Amino acid sequence: MKDIHIALRNVSKTFRVGARTVRAVECISVEVANGECLAIVGESGSGKSTLANLVLGVYPPDAGNILMDGAALPPKRSLMHRRMVQLVQQNPLSSLNPKRTVGASIRLALDVHGIGAPGDRKKRIGELLDEVGLPAEYSDRSPAALSGGQRQRVAIARALACESRLVVLDEPTSSLDVIVQARILRLLNDLRKARGLTYVFITHDLAVVRNIADRVMVLKDGARVEIGKTARIFSRPEHSYTRGLIAASPVIAQEEQELRDRLRKEIG
């Protein structure tokens, strides 16, 4: 396969909890192409957050390796790696420093990575806010003065500031109301197209996955259950665990109900 942005090869990660060891991720291989959106779905304890942390380089894998743009990641996270992979988290209230203004939070990213001339950074912050649909004046506001959706836009702007092409989105809309969620998902999709971004999208919400992801990887107890194109996973899931996940999703429309009923029947 050409054009691979990030590749995980037989990656495993084990944690020691007291006397026990927990195999959080077990021998997972997956490749994500440039500009692709890969969703990682699973329930709590499935290993999806560990996988995100491995991609982010928070800790190295115990076994296997991770290649970015064809080069293996060094065991210790470099400043360059931190710049190349950005993270947008579930709760922007806790991921943004409440004591910094919106502009200062974004500026910190520009300063740390030395992006652009210092004199141009104020202008750059305005451009980034504009790109996520916020007025430049919001630069002087504190996160507390913003709504949940606006805060998430700021967190996205900060991720964009680093000019990385790979963004890990960890439940980016789970704490938002449904109307705001739709707007943020649209923004994420537009940015992906405009900037050619690659997304690793972690979520438990299958309907969101269906709407935004190109491919889906289903995890259970740290292992890969199945992987495939989004439309295929939903219409013809191969694994009963995947069927169960889709069949348990709350739905509002008749056609969704029919899909769920069919999958329930297949489970038996």
Added chain:
Amino acid sequence: MIAPTLDIRDLRLTFSGLGGSVDVLHGISLSINREERVALVGESGSGKSVTARSVLGLLQSLRGTRISGDILFEGTNLESMDESRRRQLRGTRMSMIFQDPVSSLNPVYRIGVQFREVLARSNPGIDAAEARDRAAEILSEVSIGEPGRVLESFPFQLSGGMNQRVMIAMALVNEPALLVADEPGTALDVTVQDQTLRLMHRLVQEHRTSVLFISHNLGIVREFTDRLYVIYRGRIVEEGPTGSVFRAPGHPYTRALLAAVPRITRDEIPEFEADPGKFGAPKVVHGPAGNSA
């Protein structure tokens, strides 16, 4: 004529603090008939949880809270009742389930002890053996296979799903007329949430309990309620039988809300018109036959 289980009339609520006062509810009217399961649906900050807490009488004693309107429970006006009588109702004739089961149960007491405390609310003289039998009986109704082991456990020794089932059993053990369920199951994984809600649904049907179901999740509301009220910024904007509202949402806000829900059969992000300027439109009431009135 039998009085409805719950009849809220023109409930208004204002919180005041250092920064001035905020009107939270602007005259909510909502009723629940016997054995009816009714949802109050809205987004964060809409006033759905404070409505539930007002019904339970949990806000009335807070400083800076001003409440007006009537809340009739089985024909009796709760607002004219004194606090001790109201407290007597909670956990006996009306009970509640909150979003997070782990923080609703006391972490330092075994489940069995907590059950006995709940049972003693309606039957103060209940002895340990009797309480244990009754608790084990209702735990098996929520598909808990080893009630004895669960009764000996502390909440942290059980999974989230198991704790939620314990909460449901505890909420129903005194055969309340009304169950207030505030975002039940939201903190759980989707498969566990689905099982738990099905279980709760079966149980309230069997026990003929009326339910006030507070939720932001339209899919869950569609599946588990008979009738719904949509609340937006402290006002009811639409009400009617659940099927009818989902088939033909009449209010601009309800339409936007429904259009924004992602679907497992669509490969694009929902596109919809959401003009908050129109969300102040008059309330839409669906008739029982399913026609918008």
